[in-house]
Amino acid sequence: MERTQRHKRKGSGKKFPRAAAAGLAFAAAGIAVCAAxxxxxxxxxxxxxxxxxxxxxxxxxxxxxxxxxMTDPENSGYKDQQAFIQRNSAIYEGIEIADIQVEILENDRKKDEGTDTVAYRMSFDTAAGNLHFENEMRFSDTEEGYKILWHDGLIFPELTSEDKVRIESDPALRGKILDRYDRMLAGPGTASSVGLVPGKLEDRETAFRQLSELLDMDKETIQNCLDAAWVKEDSFVPIKTIPKVSELDLMALEPEEQVLAEKARQDALLAVPGVMISDVEVRSYPFGAAAGHLTGYVGNVTAEDLEEHPGEGYNENSVIGRSGLEGLFEKELKGRDGCSIYIESGDGSKKSVLANLPVQNGQDIRLTIDAQLQDALYQQFREDPGCSAAMDPYSGEVLALVSTPSFDSNDFILGLSDARWNALNEDERKPLLNRFRQTWCPGSTFKPIIAAIGLKTGALDWQEDFGNVGLSWQKDASWGDYFVTTLHAYEPVTMENALIYSDNIYFAKAALKIGADALEQELDAMGFGEQMPFEIVMPPSQYSNTEQIESEIQLADSGYGQGQILVNPLHLAGLYTAFCNGGNAVKPWLVYENEAGGADADADRGNEAGAGAEIWLPQIFSAETAAQVLEGMKKVVNNPEGTGFAARREDVVLAGKTGTAEIKASVEDTNGTEIGWFAVFTAEKEAENPLLIVSMVENVKEIGGSGYVVNKDKNALETYWGSGQ
Structure with missing residues (x-):
């Protein structure tokens, strides 16, 4: 008859099943012990x-x-308590034993010349998975009671005093982050590890001073590295990891200044006696700052991380995603380290494998991102506080997410100096702020949305002439000193011309005709106030700080994307896809799926939405309304009077809308800033490499308004598509 005892590592209570005759039973205090x-x-x-x-x-x-x-030292394998403790602690803690369970196998114990033997089955979890075995424990019957006759085989049956228990780990390879064409955005790379060999140092003070200057490190930090307990005179002691100088980069006809400067620094380091430089594998980000906010970066695991992620396979040598996609897909990217626990004989041979957990490398994450477009947009706006979101307007594949200015993720891998970290944090352009994950006042890029809502609700007519009222207008005297202003006078004042000339007055009147209730209802249906469905969490767009439009002036300002309208750039791009897909807004998506078309298949342009597209917001307006507003947006780019005419191309029909949003503390404020926008997209489904870009620059007041953004996007498109002439 078998009796089972189960208990947890941290002292769970003993719990034996009831025994029949001759069985075991444990009774709580005050309860009689059974006769058996x-x-x-x-x-x-x-x-x-x-x-x-x-x-x-x-x-x-x-x-x-x-x-x-509990042992009988005189008749056991270890008479010395300290040796016993060292042997047991080294093995049990080394294999990370947990969740121990024991099961008594025989009811009638064996007796032999003053000793009793109990057979049992034992199992527990280890770093290499679950381990279980059957064993026997012998006891001597002494005057003090039963004592354990201890030997090494009580740890593992095969273990002898001459054997050792070894643990071998097989670190998992972290998965790569790839673009749609398998270009690496994050993955394995090589850097240079600068280190010291203590025994070869000639003058420590001079060497420390030179290293401090060349590596931007405190001398105390260098000394602390050498003071580590494991360091010997012939040890290579890593001090800092720096970029590797590529021989190919040096062989270029005109090597970059940065490459030459790094080569000069490494030559100076090697001139210091005792310094060595060796290759080391690191996480690498080939596109650097161009994708910094998108990829994010990894960091070494801290004690706090280990506390927050118990049992998830992290150890002191692990890395963990700190931001961006590295953090978002940490579970998929990290993989699981392999581990083997085995007994090594006294001669060093492997005696037996006790447990083995195969390594499971991290999963590669392939994105819909086109790294070439990502880089093209970054290079254009790299000095401007702003952002860009690009997608295929027919399939919903997100092709670029750029925030500028940015940071180079490689700097975080190599180690930022205090000076560099402070510079990033104190830079007034806020390079650490991810702008594509914010909401912004959309200005006139919101006018096509208002136009479509007006047509859908019947409040507006495509052909209606609102009449030329000049460059300044107010509904009536109840508005006091407040007037809506615009930049161009034109006739007739129809919806199409209002889009071409970006007329604030027309769209202020349009919003009043639509009415606050209807506008709120339609914007709610377009996902305002809700989390948009996307792998990266984006903040919800809004039409009011108080969840409703409070006044006529706020309503009028909302008509041309001011008031309290705030929109996330990717949300705005998603709404613009409705003009390409018969009034259906497609869902943006980031993780690549082969069956969805993209790089491996041509999208099916015969449907209302492209291959792989998932409708996010169905029929937010009719196909007829979408077509009418689209015609106006084509003329924004292709009519010489259009505000986006500078982006016009000969090889592809583009449509779009410019926008300038005033950001000021009050109506009287004359020192406010202006946010510049340009949304541009291929207007025909048959276009090769269809594309929609929404770009924003925070302050364009003194540099050309939204026209500045138009020219930047034009340059990015030329880099991506060619000149098109």
Whole structure:
């Protein structure tokens, strides 16, 4: 008859099943012991089965001294308590034993010349998975009670005193982050590790001073590296990781200044006696700052990380995603380290494998991103506080997400100096701020949305002439000193011309005709106030700070994207896809799927939405309305009077809308800034490499308004598509 005892590592209570005749039973205080147990246990001493269970419980609690006290040292493998503790702690803690369970196998224990033997089955979790075995524990019957006759085989049956328990780890390779064409955005790379060999240092003070200047490090930090307990005179002691100088880069006809400067620095380092430079594998980000906010970066695991992620396979040598996609897809990218626990014989040979957990490398994440477009947009706007979101307007594949100015993720891998970290944080352009994950006042890029809502609700007519009222207008005297202003006078004042000339007055009147209730209802249907469905969390867009439009002036300002309208750039891009897809807004998506078309297949342009597209917001306006507004947006780019005419191309029909949003503290404020926008997209489904870009620059007041953004996007498109002439 078998009896089972289960308990957890941290001292869970003992729980034996009820025994029949001659069985075991543990009773709480005040409860009589059954007669069968009394027959076995004729005095107050613990019986061997009880001792075995208590001993196993102490293993889980790491109370090795108490374990030793249960043994009979004179007749055991270890007479010395310290040697016993060292042997047991090294093995049990080294293999990370947990969740121990023990099961008594025989009811009738064996007796032989003053000793009792109890058979049992033991199992527990380790760093290499679950391990279980059957074993026997022998006890001597002494005047003090039963004592364990301890030997190494009680740890593992095959283990002898000459053997060692070894643990081998096989670190998992972190998955790569790839663009749609398998170009690496994050993955394995090589850097240079600068280190010192203490025994070769000639003048420490001079060497430390030179290294401090060349590596931008404190001398105390260098000394602390050399003071580590493991360091010997011939040890290579890593001090800092720096960029590797590529021979190919040096062989270029005109090597970049940065490459030459780095080569000069490394030559100066090698001139210091005792300094060595060796290759080291690191996480690498080939597109650097161009994709910094998108990819994010990894960092070494801290003690806090280990506390927050128990049992997830992290150790002190692990890295963990700190931001961006590295953090978002940490679970998929990290993989699982392999581990093997085995017994090594005294001669160094592998005696037996106790447990083996195969390595599971991290999963590669392939994105819809086109790294070439990502880089093209970054290069254009790299000095401007702003952002760009690009997508295929028919399939919903997100092709670029850029925030500028940016940071180079490689700097975080190599280690930022305090000076560099402070510079990033104190830079008034806020390079650490991810702008494509914010909401912004959209200005006139919101006018096509208002036009479509007006047509859908019947409040507006495509052909209606609102009449030329000049460059300034107010509804009536109730508005006091407040007037809506615009930049161009034109006739007739129809919706199409209002889009071409970006007329604020027309769209202020349009919003008043639509009405606050209807406008709020339509914007709610377009996802305002809600989390948009996308892998990266984006803040919800809004039409009011108070969840409703409070006044006529706020309503009028909302008509041309001012007031309290705030929109996330990717949300705005998603709404613009409705003009390409018969009034259906397609869902933006980031993680690439082969069956969805993209790089491996041509999208099916015969449907209302492209291959792989998932409708996010169905029929937010009719196909007829979408077509009418699209015609106006084509003329914004292709009519010489259009505000986006500078982006016109000969090879592809583009449509779009410019926007300038005033950001000021009050109506009287004359020192406010102006946010510049340009949204541009291929207007025909048959276009090769269809594209929609929404770009924003925070302050364009003194540099040409939205026209500045138009020219930047034009240059990016030329880099991406060619000149088109």
């Amino acid at each position: 147990l009394f027959w076995i246990k004729r005095d107050s001493r613990e019986i061997p089965e009880e001792l075995l269970v208590r001993y196993v419980d102490l293993i889980g609690k790491q109370e090795y001294e108490k374990m030793y006290e």
